[in-house]
Amino acid sequence: MGFEARDHGYRLPGATALVLDSHLAPWRGWMARSRCLDADCPPNRLIAVGDILAARGDVTLLGMAEGLRCHACGAKAGSVSLVLRSPAGEIVQPLRGRAALFGHRA
Numbered sequence: 001m002g003f004e005a006r007d008h009g010y011r012l013p014g015a016t017a018l019v020l021d022s023h024l025a026p027w028r029g030w031m032a033r034s035r036c037l038d039a040d041c042p043p044n045r046l047i048a049v050g051d052i053l054a055a056r057g058d059v060t061l062l063g064m065a066e067g068l069r070c071h072a073c074g075a076k077a078g079s080v081s082l083v084l085r086s087p088a089g090e091i092v093q094p095l096r097g098r099a100a101l102f103g104h105r106a
């Protein structure tokens, strides 16, 4: 069942790979957070998923992640997550890269 074998080092195994193949529309109301992997660059501003849907249509989550670039240096975003802001705090769904480490490292 080889997500890892097929795309070693790129896709994450299991549920996250399934998330990446799913479409963006159900995430309307969330925000996309991204940044490159250069520690000197600031994170990009949050982008509303609704704005991405309006600009690019109902792409897959992977397609969305591929289209995001660092606003500072122009590199492809290496770290992408979806964020839902609520009064109780942020709910974060990491999609790729070091997104899982947001909040733990600068």
Ligand SMILES: [Zn+2]
Pocket: 036, 037, 038, 041, 070, 071, 072, 073, 074, 075
């Ligand atoms: Zn950058």
